[in-house]
Amino acid sequence: MPNFYFDYRDIFRAPRLALSGKKLFIQTSGFVLGYLGYLFLTYTAYLFSEISISETWDSYGLFPLYDFVFNNWISWAIWGAGVVFMLVSWLLTNTCVAKVTYEQLKGDEFYSAKEAVRFLKKNWKTVLLSPLSILLMFIFLLACGLLIGLLGKIPVLGEIGFALFFGLPIFVVALFAVYIVFVLFNSLILAPAIVGTLPEDSFETIVQSFSTTWNQPWRFFLYTGILGVLAKVGSFIFGYFCFRAIQLTIWVCGIFMSDKLYNLIEGGLAYLPYNPSVTNYMTNLFAGISFGFQIPAPSEGVALNWSGEIAAFILGITFVLIGFVIFSYALAIISAGQAISFVIIYKKKEGENLLQRKTDEEDAEFVTETKKGKKLKLQSELAGGSE
Known part of the structure; x- marks a missing residue:
């Protein structure tokens, strides 16, 4: 990409790069898939807590995100599996977006979502194993701490030995464990960008994270802080335009549909989560700044016939998907921005411009073209010799 500065100025490209149908499709698809898995497992967790689906639906609807009332560890484990499923989906989706962004930075504007998925099939283990390996390192150090605590229970020698070795190595190892936790959270953001731009094995990804x-x-x-601000501003602007588009649709169509349309919209809004604090945060530019738009609170008891109920449900799902697209745009800004960020940081660390490095796909394509060229040349020489 021309005029790449390899500094903070490049980070501001992220909102523009993220605002593409290709990246929004990838990010939204991954988010929806992850959320559906979370939703299914959360409802299953409530079933194991002897709470029926209808009760859960009445309490949470499509958004069981808070005030969990699980009454056994199995339910908590199932819910945790849902959170992990959503996290895994997010990591894999971010990798696809990072890969598309990286190829776009290199000048390939036609790198498709299908190619990104094909790339992910080859590298998904690296994306997941890197944070998992760091987590296992932390768990190992915790196990060592438990062992030290067990040895410390030995009379006389236990407390004296603990005191003697507290400074070195116990404190130093504990400090390293805290650092590992720090790197673990960073790797959740970095790993997709590293794999998307530098497709190496898990060990290299871990090394790059550290x-x-x-x-x-x-x-x-x-750079991450800048991306957070850009994601909030970008998603707010995108959400504002979506809100005005819906308003325009209601105004135009309502000329003839009148109350019928308004009742359908009210019924559709009932499927959205309404939490004033969350809603105000999402619909204002920043917290504490009264500059934004307001989503009307759904009314209770809207009278609809059976076809109206179906239409309201479809509208509700559509509203939810629009919200997911807006939120996915914020995630896409972060995903694309982290790819840019890692290209910059790698240049500063290693002195290598990743935008000039050939990928495995490019190398394979070059080899294929070379073989074809040699074959055509040989065929032409043979044809000339036979004449």
């Missing part, structure tokens, strides 16, 4: 956190912490956090 290296980035240790050698370029201020750049990483500065």
Whole structure:
């Protein structure tokens, strides 16, 4: 990409790069898939707590996101599996978006979502195993701490040994464990960008996660902070236009449909989660700033016939999907921005421009074209010799 500065100025490309049908489709599809898995497992968790689906629906609807009332560990485990499923879906989706962004930065505007999925099939293990390996390192250190605590119970020698070795190595190892937790959370953001731009194995991805956190912490956090602001502003602007588009549709169609349309809209709004604090945050530019738009609260007891109920349900699902697209745009800004961020940071750390590096696909394509060229040349020489 021309005029790539390899500094903070490039981060501001993220909202524009993320605002493409291809990236929004990838990010939204992954988010919807992850959320459906979470929704299914959460409802299953409530069933194991002897709470019926109808009761859960009446309490939470499509958004069982807070005030959990599970009464056994199995339900909590199932719910946790839903959270993990959504996290895995998010990581894999971010990798696809990062890959598309990286190819676009290199000048390939036609790198498709299908190619990104094909790339993910080859590298999904790296994306997931990297944070998992870091987590296992932390768990191992915790196990060592438990062992030290067990040895500390030995009379006389236990307390003296604990005191003698508290400074070194116990405190140093504990400090390293805290650092590992720090790197673990960073790797959840970094791993998709690393794999999308630098398709190496899990070990190299882990090394890059530690290296980035240790050698370029201020750049990483500065760029991530900028991306957070850009994601909020970008999704707010996108949401504002979506809101006005819906308003325009209601105004135009309501000229003839009048109360019928308004009742359908009210019925559809009932499927949205209405939490004033969350709604105000999402519909205002920033918290504490009264600049935004207001989604009307759904009314109770809207009278609809059976066809109206079906139409209201379809409208409700449509409203939810529109909200998911808006939220996915914010995620896409972060995903695309992290790919840009890692290209910059890698240049600062290693001195190599990743935008000039050939990928495995490009190398394979070059080899294929070379073989075809040699074959055609040989055929022409044979044809010339036979004449």
